[in-house]
Amino acid sequence: MRRIAKNQTPECLETFIERQLSIEPEPVNVTYACFPRKSDLLAILTAEQFGLCGYTGVPVDERISNLKSPSGQATFRNHIEHLKCQATCRKELADSDREFGRDLCDDLNYLNMIAAVEVRGTESEHFGAVKKKNLALPVLPTQEKCDEYFKFREVDGGIEGLNDDAELSIGVLDLDHDTLKGWRKSAIDIWLDPQVIQTLEDFEEVARAMEEPVEGKLPEYAFVIGSIAREYLR
Numbered sequence: 001m002r003r004i005a006k007n008q009t010p011e012c013l014e015t016f017i018e019r020q021l022s023i024e025p026e027p028v029n030v031t032y033a034c035f036p037r038k039s040d041l042l043a044i045l046t047a048e049q050f051g052l053c054g055y056t057g058v059p060v061d062e063r064i065s066n067l068k069s070p071s072g073q074a075t076f077r078n079h080i081e082h083l084k085c086q087a088t089c090r091k092e093l094a095d096s097d098r099e100f101g102r103d104l105c106d107d108l109n110y111l112n113m114i115a116a117v118e119v120r121g122t123e124s125e126h127f128g129a130v131k132k133k134n135l136a137l138p139v140l141p142t143q144e145k146c147d148e149y150f151k152f153r154e155v156d157g158g159i160e161g162l163n164d165d166a167e168l169s170i171g172v173l174d175l176d177h178d179t180l181k182g183w184r185k186s187a188i189d190i191w192l193d194p195q196v197i198q199t200l201e202d203f204e205e206v207a208r209a210m211e212e213p214v215e216g217k218l219p220e221y222a223f224v225i226g227s228i229a230r231e232y233l234r
Contacts, residue, residue, distance in 0.1 A: 001141040001150065002223035004054055009110040010044045012037045017108055031100065032086060032107040042080050045115040050218040054081065054114035054141040055128045055173050056180060057221040064117070070179055074121030081116035082107060083142065085134040114141060127177040135172050138165035150175075152224045154192065157185030187221040192228060203232045 013035065020030040035041070051061035058067060060078035067076045082089070089106040093099075106112050116129045139146050149166035152159055159175050161167035170176055191197070191206055210219060210226030219225065 001055065001139065001146045002052070002057065002218075003144065003146050004049055004114060004141045006111050006142060007048055010041060012040045012044075013108065013110060017104065021104065027102045029101060030104055030108065032082075032105075035108065038080060041113070042078060042115060045080060045113060046078060047216060049115050050213045050216060050222075052218055052220070052222065053078075053117040053128065055116050055132075056175065057223055058117050058180075058183065059220045060115050060117050061217065063217075063220065067117075067183075069121065069125055070182060071122070071125060074119050074125035074179075077118050077120065078115055079118040079129070081114050081118075081129045083112050083114060083137065083140050085132075087134050088136075111142065125177075125179060127174040127180055129173075131174045132172050137169055137172055139169040147223050147227065150227070152184065152188075152227050154188055154228050157181040157183070157188060157224075159184075184221050184224050187219075187225060188228065191219070191225045200233060203229045207233065 016035050016037070017030065020034075021027045046061055049060075051059055051063065053060045058064070058076075064076055064078055069075075084106060086107045089109075089112070090100050093103060093105045098105075119126050119128060119130045139149055149162050150159055150170075151162055158181055159170055161170050174180075191209075197203060197206060207226050207229040210222040210229065
């Protein structure tokens with residue numbers, strides 16, 4: 001994961017919330033399902049993450065069209081993902097004696113939303129958001145230093161958790177899925193080709209490239225490549 005630095009709630013979402021809460025004699029439809037500008041919100045989230053999925057690092061901007069399932073049995077789209085699932089948000093609201101649809105719920109909390117790849121197709125190809133479903137995720141991409149909880153293997157594109165929460169998160173999202181490993185390995189081979197990247201200066205340049213967006217976009221799997229490059233520098 002790469003930490004997502006959340007910005008302020010966008011105008012499109014803030015205006016919707018204010019309008020619904022101001023309805024007389026009492027608010028109605030104060031729910032994410034009733035929010036009409038999801039495509040605008042998704043574009044804002046995607047730009048906030050420099051075009052990368054908040055869980056996996058795969059591209060979710062226009063580059064998503066290049067994603068191919070090795071089996072050919074899956075397709076991919078970008079969507080708005082709730083870090084804390086909407087069912088949990090509703091339950092927490094009810095537990096505090098508030099009414100869903102009339103009181104503000106975390107399903108409309110911008111801090112609870114990211115852009116993430118959604119896998120559609122055969123279940124054997126599921127990973128990321130569709131695998132998480134309604135499960136709690138111990139490590140969130142909005143947490144400080146979340147990128148320090150994982151280690152990536154150069155040899156095969158695999159991932160390891162450096163603490164118990166990270167290991168659990170890998171399992172919840174199936175981040176060690178063969179498809180993800182293959183995509184990461186391909187990116188590693190391109191960016192860290194030993195015939196090209198040999199000196200400390202080379203690794204420093206790669207590490208910098210993984211942190212510096214170009215025209216608002218980071219390279220695919222930027223935090224994977226950056227993590228491995230920094231290992232060499234250590």
